[in-house]
Amino acid sequence: MGLALLAIIWIITFISTYFFAAKTWWLPKGVAAAAPAIDNQFAFTYVAMGIVFVLAQGALGFLVWRYRDRGDLRKVSYSHGNTKLEVLWTALTAMLFIGLNLMGSPIWAAERFEPAKPDALPVEVTGMQFAWYFRYTGNDGKFGATKPELIDPSSGNEAAIGLNTNDPAAKDDVISGTMYLPVNREVDLQLRAIDVIHSFFVPAFRFKQDAVPGLRIHMHFTPTEIGDYEIACAELCGMGHYKMHGMVKVVSQADFEKWLADREAAKQ
Amino acid sequence: MATTAHVHAHAAPQGFIRKYIFSLDHKVIGLQYYFLALTAVFVGMFLSLLMRIHLIWPTAQLPLIGEIKPETYLSLLTMHGTIMVFFVLTTAPQGGFGNYFLPIQIGAPDMAFPVLNMLSFWTTFVAFLVLIAAFFVAGGAPLHGWTGYAPLSALSNSGPGEQLGADLWITSIALFCVASLMGALNFITTTLDLRAKGMTLMRLPLTVWAWFITAILGLLAFGVLLSAGILLLLDRNLGTSFYVPLVVVNGQLMGHKGGSPLLWQHLFWFFGHPEVYIAILPGMGVASQLLSTFSRKPIFGYRAMVYAIVAIGLLGFMVWGHHMFMSGMSPYSAFAFSLMTMSIGVPSAIKTFNWLGTLWGAKIRLHSPMLFAIGFVSLFVSGGLSGPFLAQPVLDIPLHDTYFVVGHFHLIMGVAAIFGIFGATYYWFPKMFGRMMDENLARIHFVITLVGTYAIFMPMHYLGMAGQTRRYSQFTEVAYQTKLLPLQTFMSYAAFITIGAQLIFLFNLFWSMWKGAKASDNPWEATTLEWTTATPPPHDNFGGLTPVVNHGPYEYNVPGVSKDYVMQTDPASAPAH
Numbered sequence: 001m002g003l004a005l006l007a008i009i010w011i012i013t014f015i016s017t018y019f020f021a022a023k024t025w026w027l028p029k030g031v032a033a034a035a036p037a038i039d040n041q042f043a044f045t046y047v048a049m050g051i052v053f054v055l056a057q058g059a060l061g062f063l064v065w066r067y068r069d070r071g072d073l074r075k076v077s078y079s080h081g082n083t084k085l086e087v088l089w090t091a092l093t094a095m096l097f098i099g100l101n102l103m104g105s106p107i108w109a110a111e112r113f114e115p116a117k118p119d120a121l122p123v124e125v126t127g128m129q130f131a132w133y134f135r136y137t138g139n140d141g142k143f144g145a146t147k148p149e150l151i152d153p154s155s156g157n158e159a160a161i162g163l164n165t166n167d168p169a170a171k172d173d174v175i176s177g178t179m180y181l182p183v184n185r186e187v188d189l190q191l192r193a194i195d196v197i198h199s200f201f202v203p204a205f206r207f208k209q210d211a212v213p214g215l216r217i218h219m220h221f222t223p224t225e226i227g228d229y230e231i232a233c234a235e236l237c238g239m240g241h242y243k244m245h246g247m248v249k250v251v252s253q254a255d256f257e258k259w260l261a262d263r264e265a266a267k268q
Numbered sequence: 269m270a271t272t273a274h275v276h277a278h279a280a281p282q283g284f285i286r287k288y289i290f291s292l293d294h295k296v297i298g299l300q301y302y303f304l305a306l307t308a309v310f311v312g313m314f315l316s317l318l319m320r321i322h323l324i325w326p327t328a329q330l331p332l333i334g335e336i337k338p339e340t341y342l343s344l345l346t347m348h349g350t351i352m353v354f355f356v357l358t359t360a361p362q363g364g365f366g367n368y369f370l371p372i373q374i375g376a377p378d379m380a381f382p383v384l385n386m387l388s389f390w391t392t393f394v395a396f397l398v399l400i401a402a403f404f405v406a407g408g409a410p411l412h413g414w415t416g417y418a419p420l421s422a423l424s425n426s427g428p429g430e431q432l433g434a435d436l437w438i439t440s441i442a443l444f445c446v447a448s449l450m451g452a453l454n455f456i457t458t459t460l461d462l463r464a465k466g467m468t469l470m471r472l473p474l475t476v477w478a479w480f481i482t483a484i485l486g487l488l489a490f491g492v493l494l495s496a497g498i499l500l501l502l503d504r505n506l507g508t509s510f511y512v513p514l515v516v517v518n519g520q521l522m523g524h525k526g527g528s529p530l531l532w533q534h535l536f537w538f539f540g541h542p543e544v545y546i547a548i549l550p551g552m553g554v555a556s557q558l559l560s561t562f563s564r565k566p567i568f569g570y571r572a573m574v575y576a577i578v579a580i581g582l583l584g585f586m587v588w589g590h591h592m593f594m595s596g597m598s599p600y601s602a603f604a605f606s607l608m609t610m611s612i613g614v615p616s617a618i619k620t621f622n623w624l625g626t627l628w629g630a631k632i633r634l635h636s637p638m639l640f641a642i643g644f645v646s647l648f649v650s651g652g653l654s655g656p657f658l659a660q661p662v663l664d665i666p667l668h669d670t671y672f673v674v675g676h677f678h679l680i681m682g683v684a685a686i687f688g689i690f691g692a693t694y695y696w697f698p699k700m701f702g703r704m705m706d707e708n709l710a711r712i713h714f715v716i717t718l719v720g721t722y723a724i725f726m727p728m729h730y731l732g733m734a735g736q737t738r739r740y741s742q743f744t745e746v747a748y749q750t751k752l753l754p755l756q757t758f759m760s761y762a763a764f765i766t767i768g769a770q771l772i773f774l775f776n777l778f779w780s781m782w783k784g785a786k787a788s789d790n791p792w793e794a795t796t797l798e799w800t801t802a803t804p805p806p807h808d809n810f811g812g813l814t815p816v817v818n819h820g821p822y823e824y825n826v827p828g829v830s831k832d833y834v835m836q837t838d839p840a841s842a843p844a845h
Contacts, residue, residue, distance in 0.1 A: 008719065020730075232735070236413045238420060
């Protein structure tokens with residue numbers, strides 16, 4: 001049984017590590033400004049943890065086999081521990097874990113402590129059971145007022161988010177079920193939810209943030225590559241959670257302006 | 269040191285009802301908890317079987333059940349989590365084995381408050397019935413997940429199951445909290461006041477330390493959940509707005525105003541994170557006990573092990589915010605929560621190193637309890653090492669609420685803790701039932717369960733990295749997730765086999781109760797007090813005697829002693845400490 005245990009533990013370790021190392025399943029390609037730093041931190045953590053994983057499982061399998069009772073007269077070492085060793089590995093683990101934390105903190109700070117730059121594109125995201133709506137300010141650079149009493153999800157777009165069309169600032173607001181973004185321009189994202197908590201998750205942007213009823217949460221990110229990217233709701237929001245899906249279309253600045261102008265024109 | 273406290277001696281009851289149903293004997297109550305958890309674990313596992321079937325064959329027509337709808341999937345998920353966390357992982361290791369063996373291991377005739385003990389079990393039992401009742405009311409069981417985030421959980425029109433089912437769910441949890449508070453008080457008082465002469469704190473078996481610290485965590489954590497649950501009931505039924513701001517659900521403006529959804533998360537996780545340690549600490553205690561016993565070596569660094577348990581318990585109350593990095597909570601607090609969470613890695617690593625240190629130079633007897641202890645260490649390492657990913661807010665951005673998290677907590681608080689329960693079952697079965705469990709069946713059970721659980725839960729990490737969100741009843745709506753279905757299929761088959769293998773355990777358990785080989789009083793040649801008394805132990809545990817403790821709990825292969833172990837009660841003249 002000692003040899004069998006060694007084999008089982010080592011094989012499990014080998015197969016697990018193989019699929020991590022071969023990156024058979026991996027983070028999707030990152031296409032936002034923050035992705036390289038996050039991926040770097042991920043890779044570093046993963047190598048550090050991978051080494052500890054292989055060493056610990058390897059040692060466990062080895063010790064169980066090496067020190068199994070073979071019915072011999074070998075003397076067992078009587079020891080209550082070794083203070084020097086314990087201090088050593090406590091210090092090493094503390095350094096590793098605190099070090100990882102300190103490495104990652106500047107990235108987090110850049111993402112979440114700083115607001116978006118003043119020239120960022122304001123986009124409002126509204127989550128509801130089970131759809132996402134995206135709002136652009138139009139030419140006035142201001143979002144018009146919304147009123148909860150006006151919310152009617154079944155009518156879509158303006159009515160879905162309860163836009164108060166009597167507000168002058170609301171006249172040129174553009175609302176869309178698909179998110180259009182110009183490439184390489186920072187987005188000043190404002191998240192809200194009208195019913196329950198949803199979570200706006202775009203794996204390719206390395207971006208996730210809950211949209212919480214009662215809160216307007218400001219976030220920012222910069223898409224860096226033209227293409228279509230999927231949004232998946234990442235917070236359980238009810239029976240249709242699995243199909244609360246959306247698309248982000250990252251396009252050139254010119255295409256973005258054309259799309260926005262077409263949407264404005266369609267409103268008239 | 270134990271001073272003047274005494275248990276009110278209660279004579280062994282004669283009638284069936286007082287002996288086996290409303291018993292005051294901690295051993296009977298321990299078994300009641302154990303069999304409640306055993307029932308619960310098979311219910312919870314059956315729910316996961318249905319979930320794994322639905323994920324890969326969403327339109328399958330199942331006998332009696334029919335087709336599982338997306339909302340039914342969410343009910344299964346909610347009930348699976350709630351049953352497993354509360355009625356299995358909290359109930360079996362603490363209520364079951366803790367109740368049975370804590371008094372015996374410290375040399376006490378019973379718990380400090382036997383009536384409270386009985387009440388605590390029966391309250392837990394009622395809580396379980398109330399929870400199961402949620403399946404059978406109109407609308408069915410709630411779909412808000414075991415974490416019950418408001419406002420989803422606070423509004424009866426937010427989804428099917430959020431009517432009476434959700435009220436029953438909260439009521440069940442509130443009852444469970446009350447029961448756990450009673451249990452925690454009992455465990456703490458018993459450990460502090462009823463230790464036998466010579467049983468100093470530093471001679472306590474590590475199992476007792478684990479149960480003791482777990483009870484303190486329970487006392488501090490369940491009170492908060494109880495209050496949070498009552499507030500949620502008020503929001504649902506009396507129109508208060510603790511957790512619900514102004515919201516519009518299904519186009520209907522709800523009457524709430526000004527509540528905070530994040531308040532629920534803070535209160536829930538203030539309980540929820542310590543709960544993780546409530547589930548796993550007893551497993552750590554059992555693993556330490558078994559590794560030392562079957563290695564025939566003292567535990568490596570006993571004091572460090574004790575300090576590590578205390579440190580984990582203490583830090584466990586300062587890290588709840590790591591569940592909320594993406595919640596909209598202040599990003600500055602994420603920094604602090606992350607630092608505290610990473611710090612928990614240090615005492616956890618101390619425990620792992622010391623377990624490996626215990627094996628070093630040992631003479632390992634690979635009996636079935638030891639196999640599960642070794643499996644526990646392996647799973648604890650695997651589940652633990654994904655923690656430092658999730659503890660970093662910046663890595664939580666891609667990983668939060670994905671299968672990576674599901675894999676992480678299933679390995680460490682699910683399967684590792686279950687391996688602790690299995691190890692404890694195989695280890696203490698002879699003492700509880702006077703017979704041995706079948707060793708060959710145990711080995712088959714062990715191998716399939718270890719390989720099977722890795723096959724189910726390791727791939728979840730890959731899925732999570734690829735962005736597979738959790739709590740999705742189908743993966744057909746999001747194109748990049750549909751590509752991950754082959755791996756989900758593999759996991760479902762692994763789950764079918766692993767679940768099937770648990771029937772081997774069930775058979776072994778009941779078959780051995782009546783047909784197993786007769787056990788001696790100390791079949792494993794272990795040193796702690798439960799092995800000094802008769803098998804099964806008499807009503808007052810030590811047959812009218814009061815044990816006197818002269819040694820630490822893990823004195824194996826002491827130089828100058830002919831036997832390879834020194835019982836805790838052996839005369840002080842033996843050259844050990």
